[in-house]
Amino acid sequence: MELTQETLEQKKAQLAKDSIRVQAVSGKGITLGIGQVGQNFVSIYFDTLPGNKPSTYGNTVSIWQNADETIPWDSPAYKTKKIDKDTPNGDAIFEGLNLDLYSYVLGYSVGPELGSGQQKYGNVCATAFVPAIGGDPIAPFSSSVKVGYIGGNSLTADFILPPGVFPKTNGAWIGVWESSQASYTRQPDYSNNIQVDKARGSAYINGITIGRGATYTIGLFMSGWAGGGRPNTLTTMACTFTFTAPS
Missing domain, CATH: 2.60.40.10 (Immunoglobulins)
Structure with missing residues (x-):
């Protein structure tokens, strides 16, 4: 047919x-997980696909202040970290946060920001949510x-x-x-x-x-x-x- x-x-x-x-x-999908969480920092870990070279291919992890687990697709990220190694898995730390007051969502991107007419962060394929202290956890998404x-x-x-x-x-x-x-x-x-x-x-x-x-x-x-x-x-x-x- x-x-x-x-x-x-x-x-x-x-x-x-x-x-x-x-x-x-x-x-298999790319996974993004939350490690340790403090009042002003969060550590994350990621596991990507066999053969991926995160640094060479422009992979990044971005973080936004957000009340839920959805990505603000066209809003500037609070911080973005470039993955600086070409191993398919690794970790990173985001500092300067305020988890006493705010919750955050993180997104793993398999490429750079997209251009005009597309969603700026349209390469995000995996997400993880960090609730404010005392908030309810939400499972990561792949x-x-x-x-x-x-x-x-x-x-x-x-x-x-x-x-x-x-x-x-x-x-x-x-x-x-x-x-x-x-x-x-x-x-x-x-x-x-x-x-x-x-x-x-x-x-x-x-x-x-x-x-x-x-x-x-x-x-x-x-x-x-x-x-x-x-x-x-x-x-x-x-x-x-x-x-x-x-x-």
Whole structure:
């Protein structure tokens, strides 16, 4: 079936019933966690994807004063720290805070600030909330993607991104490799942009052939779509999902 965004929205339940059944191997997203919290500081730790080079690829962690766990997408961050190492995981400390009075939300970004017409912090893919002293904790958030439907020549991917993000506007996209791992250096075998400005939704790819017993990996990128037939930015990967087709 040749998919369009309209078809996908209207027939999602039927597509799920008709889908080729695959075996999920693994799914992974970037995680951001809270370590130690004091009256005027908070330490954080992060775990990103295999092959990521946070310093080289411009990864950052930003913090805002905010009453809840949502990112103020276009408001200047209170502070931003550039990740200065190329190891996929690490930690950092934010100082000069006032946790007696204020709560804060932090966001891990897989790339630099976006330009005009896009959300400034649209590369944020993982968040963590620090309540004011005495406030209720909220679990950290990580973006995720998984297979929704696989047909004879098409595939859909269901995604969950931070609330309030506009993936279409920001140039978010998905890619599929016939491999057990997504790549930061090799363009995917198939790709398409995300065509909705929703934090929870589905994307699709047409013209894809799923081989019997073969293993594939979906990667979701927060920005960098250049268009079909042109190289897309590979360094803004937020999450992956690996699956094996039936034999």
